[in-house]
């Protein structure tokens with residue numbers, strides 16, 4: 001029996017999504033196979049797709065691009081937290097799965113579309129960033145299937161063994177996030193995205209973060225970290241970096257300008273570059289929309305130790321597109337005082353006064369919580385929630401207020 005067959009669009013909560021996200025309990029969800037073979041699905045190079053007959057709310061698809069070690073996982077944790085509930089790997093599945101599922105979101109890692117495993121890349125002398133090491137046809141077919149409300153059997157790239165493991169079943173969630181090296185590389189995949197983000201970490205900062213993680217936490221030597229960054233650089237420049245021109249929002253992370261010749265990389269200058277004219281996305285602004293503003297909030301209401309904090313805001317162009325740019329240089333001493341900054345920002349898509357500050361305080365232990373990386377990731381998380389609600393409302397033909405999650 002299809003438990004969703006009586007479901008109508010008057011309710012915006014799809015029981016389908018709840019069931020499918022809870023591990024696709026097959027007794028409760030009817031699969032309509034998409035070819036003539038009974039019990040099977042259409043084969044996609046070892047992976048199948050299934051149609052979930054009761055899909056009412058088709059997923060909103062978000063792309064997040066960045067190089068490895070640039071904060072994608074941290075961003076994803078902030079994003080899923082905005083929707084509530086914990087994100088966990090598929091229950092009972094491969095312990096090395098790269099997928100994270102919560103009540104609302106499913107985040108897949110595009111490393112799972114590596115067509116060459118670690119040995120294969122070594123033999124052919126290509127890096128994982130090279131398109132020849134990735135199966136974009138399968139990525140496109142599966143993201144498209146999910147967007148159309150069909151479950152897919154997605155391959156798994158095992159980062160522990162370096163091998164391609166048997167596929168895992170991915171059901172269409174409310175919000176489907178594809179994160180990794182190439183979400184905007186292939187035009188067909190790019191066109192499926194309802195919103196896209198690029199994390200643009202400057203070489204200096206990337207190096208500092210890599211050292212912090214790979215040296216301190218993984219025991220790699222300084223030389224091997226340098227060598228690995230150098231080896232990836234040509235392919236990064238050729239295949240990953242150009243994707244930022246397509247992103248609806250870019251979070252750019254640079255060394256501070258508040259400390260002359262700083263080379264410690266601890267204090268950061270972070271820019272949130274927001275494309276104008278993107279459907280269901282209104283850029284955040286400081287004080288006065290469209291103006292050019294420079295603001296040092298340190299004083300009676302915001303404690304700042306050296307080197308202080310400086311915000312800037314204004315219009316600009318980015319790869320020929322009109323954008324609004326909000327910048328924060330420096331770091332917060334006291335996160336609870338962030339409310340003072342929040343109260344001067346508009347179009348935040350919060351549901352109550354202080355929601356940005358609350359989210360930041362909730363995850364004060366995440367990397368970047370005291371600077372613009374955490375602040376802008378949180379803001380983009382709220383904007384994605386808003387975008388989702390607007391899309392759902394539009395599909396259901398009701399005011400956006402009625403579609404609040």
Ligand SMILES: Nc1ncnc2c1ncn2[C@@H]1O[C@H](COP(=O)(O)OP(=O)(O)OP(=O)(O)O)[C@@H](O)[C@H]1O
Nearest residue numbers: 067068069070071072073074209212213367368373
């Ligand atoms: N905003 C930040 N501020 C400071 N350090 C950060 C920040 N974001 C990430 N890092 C550092 O970079 C490391 C990698 O972060 P994270 O796991 O979120 O990146 P990732 O892109 O998902 O990495 P990978 O693709 O390799 O899994 C963290 O352990 C931390 O050391």
Ligand SMILES: O=C(CO)[C@H](O)[C@H](O)COP(=O)(O)O
Nearest residue numbers: 068111118128158159162181
């Ligand atoms: O750039 C990467 C994306 O995270 C990895 O380096 C890529 O997936 C290759 O993985 P491995 O380190 O297991 O060989």
